[in-house]
Amino acid sequence: MENVSSPARHHAPLVAAGILMGAGLGGFVDGIVLHQILQWHNMLSNKLPPDTLVNAKVNMYWDGVFHAAVWVMTALGLRLLWSVGHRRDVPWSGRTFSGSLVLGWGLFNVIEGLIDHTLLGLHHVYEYTADHLPADLGFLAFGLLQLLVGWLLIRRGQADTTPAAHAVG
Structure with missing residues (x-):
């Protein structure tokens, strides 16, 4: 009797989609919570304190550029996720995707x-204190x-084997 092996499973496409979406969504959390709601910093607040209307407008512009960039990351991740959903060689794993989202957000935080x-010293987590180090290290x-x-x-999601094309359809 012929030994038929199961088709190869590729987790990387789902991981890539999750990392992009996680980085983008993490950027949105940073921008919305730290920049807008709490107003702890802006993109250039260490270099250009928003203490005048002109400086505040410049900071607002660069915050907008930042939000546009994380929107593009999120949209690209969503596009990748859409294409992954049609592939039979990619296991549809909530653990893998959730882990990728968290990993992407963590990459955003560490890199940023x-x-x-x-x-670059463009800003700190909490700009309005003499000692920026504790908040920056906490971040x-x-x-x-x-x-x-x-x-x-x-890693735990690598044991999941349900193909994406079967899980959603």
Whole structure:
């Protein structure tokens, strides 16, 4: 009797969609909660404090550019997710997708924290204090925790085998 192996399963397309969406949605949380609701910082608030109307308008413009960029990331992730849903070689796994969302958000936090807060010094998590380090380190620690949790969920989701095309249809 001929040994027929099961078709190969590829988790990477679902992970890629989740990472893009997670990074975009994490950026929205950052922009909406920290920039707009709490008003802890703006994109350029360490370099250009929003203490005049002109400076506030410049910061608002760059916050808008930031929101446009994370919208594009989210839309690209959604487009990838849509195409994954039609593939029989990609397991449809809630754990893998949830882990990828969390991992993407964590990547956003770590990359944005290292580049904007540390390397370029464009802004800090909480701009209106003399010591920015505790909040900036907390932001990075939260991002690292998200990376760990996301990675663990993705690893657990690798055992899931239901093809996406069967799960949604």
